[in-house]
Amino acid sequence: MRNVLVTGGAGFIGSNFIRYLLRKEPGVRIINLDALTYAGHMENLTDLPDQDRHVFVEGNICDRDLICQLLHQYDIDTVVHFAAETHVDRSILGPEQFVQTNVIGTFTLLESTRRYWLEEEPMGVEKVRFHHISTDEVYGSLESDASPFSETTPYAPNSPYAASKASSDHLVRSYAHTYGLPVTITNCSNNYGPYQFPEKFIPLMILNALEGRQIPVYGDGNQIRDWLYVDDHCEAILVVLLGGMPGETYNIGGNTQPTNFSRSRFQVRG
Ligand SMILES: NC(=O)c1ccc[n+]([C@@H]2O[C@H](COP(=O)([O-])OP(=O)(O)OC[C@H]3O[C@@H](n4cnc5c(N)ncnc54)[C@H](O)[C@@H]3O)[C@@H](O)[C@H]2O)c1
Secondary structure, X not given: OOEEEEEOOOOHHHHHHHHHHHHHOOOOEEEEEEOOOOOOOHHHHOOOOOHHHXXXXXXXXXXXXXXXXXXXXXXXXXXXXOOOOOOHHHHHHOOHHHHHHHHHHHHHHHHHHHHHHHHHOOOOHHHOEEEEEEEHHHHOOXXXXXXXXXXXXXXXXXXXXXXXXXXXXXXXXXXXXXHOOOEEEEEEOEEEOOOOOOOOHHHHHHHHHHOOOOOOOOOOOOOEOOEEEHHHHHHHHHHHHHHOOOOOEEEEOOXXXXXXXXXXXXXXXX
């Protein structure tokens, strides 16, 4: 792993991952491609441990010419793909952008890397890796007495967001089986930590509590969610990047599954 294309690196998890990777892997250079949508912020990238090894490119993962140019220009051997539309409520109000970015954007990246790594500049499949970041929401919802999701849980996406991520997972898997592209996928539960956009559950609760506003809880608040600190997610991604089997999917979770209601009570008291 020398030249890593990170997509969506100005967002919540991507920016934490860039910070983590720069700290842990002194030999890598990171090319960070981000469209700076409402969810991406350059402020998330201040105080990187080693700015010289980070190149920011403002651009869209659906722009095939740009992706091809970056692959060649920076001799990319690893892609870590975070870029996505990520907010479930927004996907209900406007699903089209989710299909565009999450499905077409992922397809564009897969097709560009396939051509570059397997046809134009074949450098050996053992030297390259396409890692796709996904979510446990592709498995649907968890009943209160059910076991946690596993890698063999059938897909049952419930929102346009989850369906678009499920579609992208299937495309990634198909590129491994059809073309032999060395891919790995991780499906992670809900993350929390620094640089998370305040529309998401935990920062929204904290901000509302600090400002003395109502705490919004969906439905009866009894939905089960697993939670993981973002740095633990980043650590798991690096473990999979370095040791994961090509073609495999790995679930990542914190093994903590409170209901939304118990989580929000904890936040208010804390
Ligand atoms: N946040 C979570 O709890 C969670 C949990 C599991 C998996 N994930 C997955 O992790 C990834 C990152 O999630 P996040 O919470 O950091 O998201 P985020 O919304 O904070 O950041 C997404 C980033 O992608 C960029 N982006 C969006 N569309 C783009 C496009 N077309 N081209 C280039 N860049 C684009 C945005 O500008 C932003 O910087 C997503 O794939 C998401 O599905 C998130």
